[in-house]
Structure formats: C-alpha cells, structure tokens
Amino acid sequence: MKPRTIKFKRASLMAAVIAMATAAAGCASGGPYPLDTLSPKSDLTRSILNLFKEVTILDSIVLIVVIVAMIGAIFVYSSREGDPGEPSAMHSDVTLEMLWTVIPALILVAITVPTVHTIIRTQPDKWPAETLEVKVIAHQWWWEFEYPSLGVVTADEVHIPADRTIHFAMTSKDVIHSFFMPSIGGKRDVVPGQENQITLKADTPGEYYGQCTEFCGTSHANMRFRVFVDTPADFDKWVAHQNEPPVRPTDGAAAAGAKIWADAPCAICHTIKGVSGFSKDYTYGFRGPDLTHFGSRGTMAGSMLKNTPENVALWIKNPDAVKPGANMPTLGLDGEDLNDLVAYLESLK
Ligand code: HEC
Ligand SMILES: [Cu+2]
Missing domain, CATH: 2.60.40.420 (Cupredoxins -  blue copper proteins)
Incomplete structure (x- = not known):
C-alpha cells in the first residue's frame, strides 16, 4: 500500500469520528418536544432516565476504548514502505481469549443489575393505601379514563394529583394499543382481555402529552391524550366539579x-x-x-x-x-x- 492512500484513510476516519461525536452531542441537547423522554416528571420516569444515563455512560466508555484502540492500531500497525512481506499469523492465546470473554461478560452484568433493579423497583405488586386507582380503557381511537373510587369518567384528558401514588389499570375494548406518556409514565401495552399496570407518583404540576404507540388502525396517529398533573387542591376541585351534574340550559x-x-x-x-x-x-x-x-x-x-x-x-x-x-x-x-x-x-x- 502506498503511504498516500494510508494518509487519506486516516484523515477520513478522523472526519467520521468527529462527525459521530457532533451528532451525539446534538442528540443530547434536547428541546421543546412534547413527547420528550428526557424530561421526567415522576418517580417512574426519573428512575428510567437514571438507568438510561448509567447505561449510556458505560456504553460510551466502551465505545471510546474501542475507538482509541482501533485508531491506535491503525497508526501503530499499518504497513509502511520498506516493511518486510506479510506479518506472521497468530494462532491461539489463552490470556487474550479469557480477556475478551470475561470483559464483555462483566459489561453485561454491569448493565443487567441496574436494569433488573429498576424493573423490580418500578413495578411493585402492592401499593400504599392512599393510592388512587385510574382505569384506562383504550378504544379505536380515543382513551377513556375512569376513577372507580371517585365516580368520575372522562376521555382523552386524565387528571392526577401530584405527590400521590397513582395506579393505572389498563385494558382495551378492541385491539392492542400502547399507553405512552413519556414525561410521566413510560410506556405499556394495553391489551383486550388483560389488565396491565403502571404505578407512579408524578411530582411536577403541568400539562403533558401522551400518544398511542402500538399501531391500532387507520387513525392510530390521531389517538392522543393529555395528562394534567394537578396540585392536590386543584385535583380535589376538579373531582368535585366532575361530580356535579351539568347545568341544564334554560334558554x-x-x-x-x-x-x-x-x-x-x-x-x-x-x-x-x-x-x-x-x-x-x-x-x-x-x-x-x-x-x-x-x-x-x-x-x-x-x-x-x-x-x-x-x-x-x-x-x-x-x-x-x-x-x-x-x-x-x-x-x-x-x-x-x-x-x-x-x-x-x-x-x-
Ligand atoms: C355509533 C356511535 C356514535 C353515535 C351515534 C354518536 N357518536 Fe359521537 N363519538 C363516537 C365515538 C366512537 C367518538 C370518538 C371518536 C374518536 O375520537 O376517535 C365520538 C366522539 C364524539 C365527540 C368528541 C368527544 C371527545 O371528548 O373527544 C363529540 C362531541 C360527539 N361524539 C358528539 C356526538 C353527537 C352530538 C352525536 C349525535 C348527533 C353523536 N356524537 C353520535 C360515537 C358515536
Ligand atoms: Cu391505539
């Protein structure tokens, strides 16, 4: 190989690395996107984001080590003018083989332990006595929300109080849907004939977006919803209002x-x-x-x-x-x- 082509390859490799690093930095900068998974507003989404950060940091370290080793190898081991013919072939090296088996296994353990821990912590099968139950019933192409303990039924806009455990019990009246409210509660399939759960405590009052994320027919993309996290006082007011019969218009x-x-x-x-x-x-x-x-x-x-x-x-x-x-x-x-x-x-x- 002529030195000129080697130089060209080195330069394009460096350019590719810089482009990748810039793209990664761009992704991390976030923005005003209503379905942003990077702005958590509940204990559940905060745990998920923490896990995501841990795994991303670990993966980035692995990526950096691999890239540095690869670039180093290109500089150190590429053939030069005047090198004698083919390099010698290496057959087996027990130490190397042990290393490249044990290190990836350790990396997998380092990812698995916090993942399983987060799953167990965020999917309890018991919840505190003051938990508010909200039934989520998916229909093609709208969401029904029922509060069995409060006698309230609403559609497409669900209100929950901040700082109180909420247990969403979800089922579908027709096909499989998926309940996705990225800031508040991650994502869960909603399946006919089965009850799936999400348990969480929202912490920041506000209005958040949700969306069905399982293709469920023609208007799947139009099957959205809003989550209103209210202060406890505002939530009580909302419930009291929903429980009043509507005023009958007289003229x-x-x-x-x-x-x-x-x-x-x-x-x-x-x-x-x-x-x-x-x-x-x-x-x-x-x-x-x-x-x-x-x-x-x-x-x-x-x-x-x-x-x-x-x-x-x-x-x-x-x-x-x-x-x-x-x-x-x-x-x-x-x-x-x-x-x-x-x-x-x-x-x-
Ligand atoms: C065969 C059943 C059916 C009949 C009859 C019907 N609707 Fe509907 N309506 C629906 C369904 C289903 C939706 C939800 C559609 C969606 O969002 O995909 C809906 C949605 C609505 C909505 C929007 C509600 C919301 O919160 O999103 C209004 C308002 C409405 N209907 C008014 C009426 C009126 C007024 C009539 C009578 C003239 C009527 N509907 C007759 C089935 C029906
Ligand atoms: Cu759907």
Missing part, C-alpha cells in the same frame, strides 16, 4: 340544542349524566366518550383537535373527514340545528 341556542340531543341518536353511544343514561351491561351509551363535562375539556377526538365550537361543528357534520376511520357516524345534522347542538355541548362545562 338560547344551548336549550334548543338540548332538545336536539334528546331527539338525535347521540345517546346510543354517548352518556351525559342526568340527561341520557349509561347501561351497566355496556349496551347503551358507552361507544363514544362520556360527554357529561365535555365543555370543560380543552381538546377532543383523541386530543387531536382543540375543543372549539368550530371544531365540534366540523366533527359532528362529518367525523370521518376530520379523523379518518372515526367510529362515529355522520348523522346529517347541519345549519341551525348543528349550531344549537354545538352550543349545548359546549355549555356542558
């Missing part, structure tokens, strides 16, 4: 809309507590989100849209045009009837 568009609601087939799939019922055997009023306090939610249709009168009207007019595959039929409402119905739904604060 104006909203009152006219309430009449349309009573005549339209909406109640077959939607519950408005105190107005149209819900059957315990799941034959009536459960196929779509509970609308009892629909007007108090900031988003709708799997957190895909902001909850504004314009969006609600667009939705009712033709759900499928807004959200491909939506399991709500087009019911032919338009004009003043539609506006009145929207006014009624938005009045359900």
Whole structure:
C-alpha cells in the first residue's frame, strides 16, 4: 500500500469520528418536544432516565476504548514502505481469549443489575393505601379514563394529583394499543382481555402529552391524550366539579340544542349524566366518550383537535373527514340545528 492512500484513510476516519461525536452531542441537547423522554416528571420516569444515563455512560466508555484502540492500531500497525512481506499469523492465546470473554461478560452484568433493579423497583405488586386507582380503557381511537373510587369518567384528558401514588389499570375494548406518556409514565401495552399496570407518583404540576404507540388502525396517529398533573387542591376541585351534574340550559341556542340531543341518536353511544343514561351491561351509551363535562375539556377526538365550537361543528357534520376511520357516524345534522347542538355541548362545562 502506498503511504498516500494510508494518509487519506486516516484523515477520513478522523472526519467520521468527529462527525459521530457532533451528532451525539446534538442528540443530547434536547428541546421543546412534547413527547420528550428526557424530561421526567415522576418517580417512574426519573428512575428510567437514571438507568438510561448509567447505561449510556458505560456504553460510551466502551465505545471510546474501542475507538482509541482501533485508531491506535491503525497508526501503530499499518504497513509502511520498506516493511518486510506479510506479518506472521497468530494462532491461539489463552490470556487474550479469557480477556475478551470475561470483559464483555462483566459489561453485561454491569448493565443487567441496574436494569433488573429498576424493573423490580418500578413495578411493585402492592401499593400504599392512599393510592388512587385510574382505569384506562383504550378504544379505536380515543382513551377513556375512569376513577372507580371517585365516580368520575372522562376521555382523552386524565387528571392526577401530584405527590400521590397513582395506579393505572389498563385494558382495551378492541385491539392492542400502547399507553405512552413519556414525561410521566413510560410506556405499556394495553391489551383486550388483560389488565396491565403502571404505578407512579408524578411530582411536577403541568400539562403533558401522551400518544398511542402500538399501531391500532387507520387513525392510530390521531389517538392522543393529555395528562394534567394537578396540585392536590386543584385535583380535589376538579373531582368535585366532575361530580356535579351539568347545568341544564334554560334558554338560547344551548336549550334548543338540548332538545336536539334528546331527539338525535347521540345517546346510543354517548352518556351525559342526568340527561341520557349509561347501561351497566355496556349496551347503551358507552361507544363514544362520556360527554357529561365535555365543555370543560380543552381538546377532543383523541386530543387531536382543540375543543372549539368550530371544531365540534366540523366533527359532528362529518367525523370521518376530520379523523379518518372515526367510529362515529355522520348523522346529517347541519345549519341551525348543528349550531344549537354545538352550543349545548359546549355549555356542558
Ligand atoms: C355509533 C356511535 C356514535 C353515535 C351515534 C354518536 N357518536 Fe359521537 N363519538 C363516537 C365515538 C366512537 C367518538 C370518538 C371518536 C374518536 O375520537 O376517535 C365520538 C366522539 C364524539 C365527540 C368528541 C368527544 C371527545 O371528548 O373527544 C363529540 C362531541 C360527539 N361524539 C358528539 C356526538 C353527537 C352530538 C352525536 C349525535 C348527533 C353523536 N356524537 C353520535 C360515537 C358515536
Ligand atoms: Cu391505539
């Protein structure tokens, strides 16, 4: 080999190493991304991030050692002008073989021990008495949240109090989904006929994003949700409000809309507590989100849209045009009837 090509190879190798290091630094810088796994806001996500950091540091050390050894070998052992022919071949070296078996085994142990420890610590099978249970029921393509001890049911926006253990018990009404709220609770599959769990304690009040992360059909990407971590006082206020029956409008568009609601087939799939019922055997009023306090939610249709009168009207007019595959039929409402119905739904604060 001529010295010139060796020089060229050395230079391109160095360039590649510098490019990799720059890319790695860019990834670590983070940013304002709502599904960022690097900004934990609960004990569970903090443990996961710590584990991720430990393993990444360990792996980086291994990477640096390998790269330095490789570059060193290129400089020290590459052939030069005037070298005698082929180098001698080496056969077996017990010490070397022991080393390259034992060192990787130790590295694997160093990764396995904290991983298993984190899994055991973050997936308890018992939880404290003051734990709040939240049932998560996945539907194509929206999320239902039920608080059995509080009598509250909501959709796509789940509220939890900070600094209290929350136990999410999750199941699906149709296909396999996955519950992913990166800042609060990692990720867990949601499977029909089975109950999966996440237990955590959120620590920073705020609004966080969630998303279904198991392909579940046409509108999979539109199956989002929000997590509101409230201060305990705000959470109690929210619960008290959710437990009040919605105020019945007495005049104006909203009152006219309430009449349309009573005549339209909406109640077959939607519950408005105190107005149209819900059957315990799941034959009536459960196929779509509970609308009892629909007007108090900031988003709708799997957190895909902001909850504004314009969006609600667009939705009712033709759900499928807004959200491909939506399991709500087009019911032919338009004009003043539609506006009145929207006014009624938005009045359900
Ligand atoms: C066959 C069942 C069915 C009927 C009938 C039905 N809906 Fe729906 N509705 C759904 C489903 C399912 C969703 C959730 C769709 C999604 O987000 O993917 C939904 C979503 C909604 C939403 C958004 C709620 C939220 O929190 O995201 C509103 C508002 C709504 N429906 C209003 C109505 C009105 C008004 C009527 C009557 C004119 C009606 N629906 C009739 C099944 C139905
Ligand atoms: Cu899904």
